[in-house]
Amino acid sequence: MMKLYLIVFLCAMIFLGCESKKEEKESTTKFLVTSPLKKDTTITRQYVCQIHSIQHIEIKALESGYLQKIYVDEGQKVKEGQPMFQIMPVSYKAEYQKAQAEVNFAEIEYKNTKLLADSNIVSKNELSMAKAKLDKAKAQADLARTHLNFTEIKAPFSGIMDRFHVRKGSLIEEGDLLTILSDNSTMWVYFNVPEAEYLDYKPISKDTSIKVNLEMANHKIFDYPGKIETIEADFNNETGNIAFRAAFPNPNGLLRHGETGNILMTVPIKNALIIPQKATYEVLDKKYVFVVDQNNILKSRKINILNEMPDLYVVDGITEKDKILLEGLRIVKEGDKINYKYLAPEKVIPNLNLHSE
Known part of the structure; x- marks a missing residue:
């Protein structure tokens, strides 16, 4: 019986000795603790x-015909007003010459009629009709000249050519895409x-x-x-x-x-609360920190990440007065009592070079 008590006593002493060594180890381990830094900052x-x-536009044919000349090349820089394409202008030249001849005829007819009207040989109505005929001929000549001008396509602004959608000699229709x-x-x-x-x-x-x-x-x-x-x-x-x-x-x-x-x-x-990323841990896609209470007990606190910067988070859910565990997050748990060394956030943040653990 005495031996049994002796064995129990020895076991108790060994257990107490182990606990004493554990407590001594815990008492000698100091964790780094800091606080959120509150300041105006910027994020990117x-x-x-x-x-x-x-400006990015399609260059299209304004008239039908054969593409006679290409003055530029793909990828080339062109200046405003520089010729780019020439559609065969032969038929349009003929139309313009015909319209110009009709203008000349109508102008002669108008001058003759005016002389007669000034001598009261013909009525003013006949003079008005001659004038209208001249104006009509001029309008048709202007239209023919416009069609002729459309056969030469010039750059509407300075820019860079894209690839060609047609080649020299191609038969093109009005509205066909030439380039961009x-x-x-x-x-x-x-x-x-x-x-x-x-x-x-x-x-x-x-x-x-x-x-x-x-x-x-x-x-x-x-x-x-x-x-x-x-x-x-x-x-x-x-x-x-x-x-x-x-x-x-x-x-x-x-x-x-x-x-x-x-x-x-x-x-x-303004008034951002900034903490190191390494002071956080994640559970089910939510971020937490360990807050040290007045009795040095660790309490888990959920935070919201408002913005992210290199090595830092802008958060809410804590205050600038809270003390948060900076290192050793993986070797502690909620409810643990710790000894710690406090580092001011002004000293911690400038020296960060690691992301959160």
């Missing part, structure tokens, strides 16, 4: 965008903004010089910033988005019609 939001030339001309001196970039974010932008949208940057498809930032010029009138009821348009100068011609990219818009946020 990203939107997929479509890039369009400021793009003015890439300025690019219009369209992107869609969700309703909630639009409401954030609206107070600053009165400033027509809101600057944005363009991230191109190769993930490089375009050299020239743009500015938001217009916002569409209506929301898309299916997507809940509204379209913005930004204009970008394109002096080197790097951007072309049809490209894609991302608009980067910097937005100011």
Whole structure:
């Protein structure tokens, strides 16, 4: 019986010794703790965008006939008024010459009638009819000259040629597509903004010089910033988005019609609560932090991510006075009592280089 008590006593001592060592280990482990930083800041939001030339039009034939000459080449820069295509003008020249001859005849007839009318040999009505006949001949000549001019197609503005849809010698009809001309001196970039974010932008949208940057498809930032010029009138009821348009100068011609990219818009946020991403953990797609209470006990607290920055979150659900666990989130659980070392957020945030664990 005495041996049994001795064994129980020894076991109890061993257990107490282990607990004492565990408590001693826990008491010597200090966790890093910090607080949210409250300050005015900016965030950069990203939107997929479509890039369009400021002018991008189809060049079509204005008259029927054989394509006699092509003065330009695909991809070539052309200036406003520069000849591009020539449709065989022979028949149109003949029509114009015929119309001009009728003008000459009607003009002679009018002059003769006027002499007779001045001598009271013919009535003023006959003079009026001769004048009307002359005006009609001039109008027909002007129309014939217009048709003749349409056989030479000139650039309506300076731009870059697209590929040809016809070749020299082709028989073309009025309205056939010849090529496309793009003015890439300025690019219009369209992107869609969700309703909630639009409401954030609206107070600053009165400033027509809101600057944005363009991230191109190769993930490089375009050299020239743009500015938001217009916002569409209506929301898309299916997507809940509204379209913005930004204009970008394109002096080197790097951007072309049809490209894609991302608009980067910097937005100011007042009194933002900022915490390190590494101070958060996730459960079922929801973000949490460990808050240390006045008794050094860990309490799990759900937070909402309002915006994301490199290594940082802008959140709500906590206050700037709360103390949150910064490291060791994977080795503790809710209800644990800890010893900690407090680091001010002004010292923690500038030195972050890791994402949340």
